[in-house]
Amino acid sequence: MSPLLEIRDLRIRFRVAGPIRARLKGIDDPFLDAVLGVSFALKPGSTFGLVGESGSGKSTLARAIVGLVPVHSGAILFEGEEAKGGDSDFATRRRHIAMMFQDPVGSLSPRLTVRALITEPFLIHGKDGRDLDAEARRLLDMVGLPANFAGRYPHELSGGQARRIGVARALALAPKLIIADEPTAGLDVSVQGEILNLLVRLQRELGLAYLIITHNLAVIRHVSDELAIMYMGRFVEQGATRDIFENPAHPYTHGLLAAQPLPDPDRRRANVELQGEVPSLARRPKGCEFHTRCPRAIARCRVEIPLPSRLDAGRLVRCHAPLVAPIASTD
Amino acid sequence: MSAEVSRIAPAAAARVGGFVRRIAADPMGCLGLTLVTLLLFTGVFADLLVPYDPIKIAVPERLMDPSWAHPLGTDQLGRDVLSRVIKGSQIALGVAVSAITLSFAGGVILGLLAGYGPRWLDNVLLLLFDAVYSFPSIMLALAIITLLGPSLGTVVLVVVIGSVPVYARLIRTQTLTVKTSEFVLAERSMGAGRFRIMARHILPNVIGPLLIVASMDVPVVITIEAGLSFLGLGVRPPAPSWGRILNDGYTQIRDTPWIVIGGGIPLIVTTLGFTFLGEALRDQLDPKLRKPVG
Amino acid sequence: MSAGAVLDIRGLGVDFLTPRGRVHALRDVSLQVPRGSVVGVVGESGSGKSTLILAALRLLPANALILGGEVVLDGEDVLRMSPAALRDLRGRKATMVFQDPSTSLNPVLTIGRQMIDIQYRDRVPTARKRDRAATMLRKVGIPDPATRLDNYPHEFSGGMRQRIAIAMALLCNPDLLIADEPTTALDVTMEAQIIHLLRQLKSEFHGSILFVSHNLGLIAELCDRVVILYAGAVAEEGSVHDLFHRPRHPYTQALLECDPARLAKVSRELPTIPGDVPDLLAAPVGCAFAPRCPKVFERCRREAPRLVADGDGHGAACHLVPAIASSRVGPRPSTGSGRGPPVEPVET
16 A cells, blocks of 8 residues: 655754854854755555654654645655645645644634634635534534534633544545644543544544654554654654564663553652653764664664664664664664 | 634634624623713714704803803803713714724734744834834824824824834734744644634633723823824814813813813723723633633 | 541531622531541542632631531641631641632742741741752752742743642641642642652651542552542542442442543443532432432432441442441541541440
């Protein structure tokens, strides 16, 4: 099956200083790399999980897909086509890719009613003679909310309800892909399950593909088919979710899994595996970016950037000393 | 762009009816609305309401205390103060409403453009605002009046030039905070255009504070008009502006307080009316502050 | 009976006066923090956990109405204290670490300045206070503390700022540290480090911690005792082992089941608790959890269950509980980790 979304060697940089300031302050490279050498493919109807801590570039990557952030090099292909240049080129892509943002309430325009919010996509992309009231009812029904929610304002919604409205908006134009940035952030545990079940049900019914961005490993384990772990803009490990959880190959993946607290007082962790924190993008470590925190770092890690090497079953890992032995190095 | 305007306009128009009703439901808003309506009514129908000719001089009847014939007494030239106050409301409101409306529109448009438009435009506009703002306002007013000659139109222009930068800056600052919020990003991700985001998503979230500032500026503008009229740079005598009435009153305050009282009350009423209305407007624009009905 | 407790809240009721009406935020809530232990408060949004900790320091907003009960901190009733005594108590006997480390430090003062200022009660030279601040920073894991004292909050990362906030909270050697979701704004690897730090500090300072969180994993990791709040009332309380291994209240059971981290097998269908948290504009008749409870029966809708505790201080407010495990009926015990004196039975 040809991929719905394909990303090839993507690089996204941000300018941190204007050309004049850079010259004056003696900054050689006035750019920061937020995303570096990222490649992956997303099959129609499947779920891809993107996991990383803040500053890993996961949200930037997602925003670049819908053209909210300019791409430096590499390609983002949606259904085999590349969108370059301006907003008009992205207009068609934005019909087929819907995005949900982190804050369930804050991502809804505060002065609009629910009805206006969920029918907004039709107003933007042309309503083609649709009855907006009927559409609003249909969408509310799809996300399991009663029709009388149409008159409410965002601040009158609970987190879970607001998140459902976010899903309804995303569904409005019958997209093929939904990008969800932390879909369960800020929600209570009991509500998290409801939202994830809703997403899974909609995927089954509508054949949607999801790109889910999260730091919540416990959640992504249950909902994604494939997974990529990001660290400082790079995919350090990617592959089938089950493989990664059962047998993490990258020390960072291992550390992330170990950092998840277990809801069991008898299995408290004696020590913390990953110390310190993600370095600033402005001070990207030489060699492997993770070597400053890596418990397995060797001399080579400090100087040489590891290339992705292939493990079993299409799994890739960028590490000189992975926890699972590689088969071969790509390129 | 015009297609977007036509799509947004009817919804906005339909909302106005419910809007006024909700303001009237709030006691303060109701008071403000009543006072302002009363003022507007007086201003519009001033010529029909006045009991006497406001500029007719009758020296024998000068400086009379209030009576049934002259409820607010007469001034030093024997003119009926009530008639002058009523007629004066026409001038006061004419200047204030037109100046504030123009400043408001200009401030909103320029502020949104500076806040949400391209960076270079923001820089150009800011430079412009600062240039106007750094002028001493009295010098600026005098310069404009010298250039264009004293008239009501000039007073309006002076006020507009002075307030647009203030209003625009207020809108710009608010816009800068709102434009980075997640809901604006969400709209952009859906493909909403610049104009749509500004008009439908940013404007309603930034306009509240300006509504208050502008409605509280109405009485300020009336005093500016009065001040300029006093200096002979605004309304020419014998036209009865409230400023003139007050000034006439000050000179006679040892003989009779009624002229100052007569000229002062409408100013107080206007201030209160517009302030209450402004606060009610803000509350109604923000669904979070909207009081539940019933 | 409360001799062993640093914080002893009894029968606390709090209403909020809102434009919509009176919200019954807390109803007859009792909670004890025994000296030297970590008590976790778990609750979803709207459970009243923030109200509870604000009430502990009497920091409730102006529209809050305390209906009754007492909040005894180190033997003194916070609710009946003069404002001066209250100020003296805050920061000396009890301090707080907030959720968002980016706003809980003053951005225009160096952290050294803030850490020196907070010791205003001590009559010692400033140089000495500065030393103390540096020592404390080292203890919370800030490298090179003496120089870092001259940095401003924005020069630290979120995790570092939370460490600093904890250091500041501990500077006055409080008897009680209240931590309100202190890791919610942090990344997982940083969260693990902060929890580890709190555990270390606890053994070092002999203080008590009231730890508020919605993350069951963190509660299991850190706490000795746990109180589960639901809709403004205590649903269950007990030692952390009892709560996680032998939950009695159907709400606790459902909550534990919902945690995706507890599902051993990968599943696309995650367990949920159907229904919504009740609107507290009207105080619930009967059990507040009844509308969502899988084991609901007729009595639940009619009569609010009382909290029934056994000798180990494990109690649940559920009509089903006496049948399951009650050995004693009484007001709540205030024992720490089940080690304290047994509760005297109440005359019935």
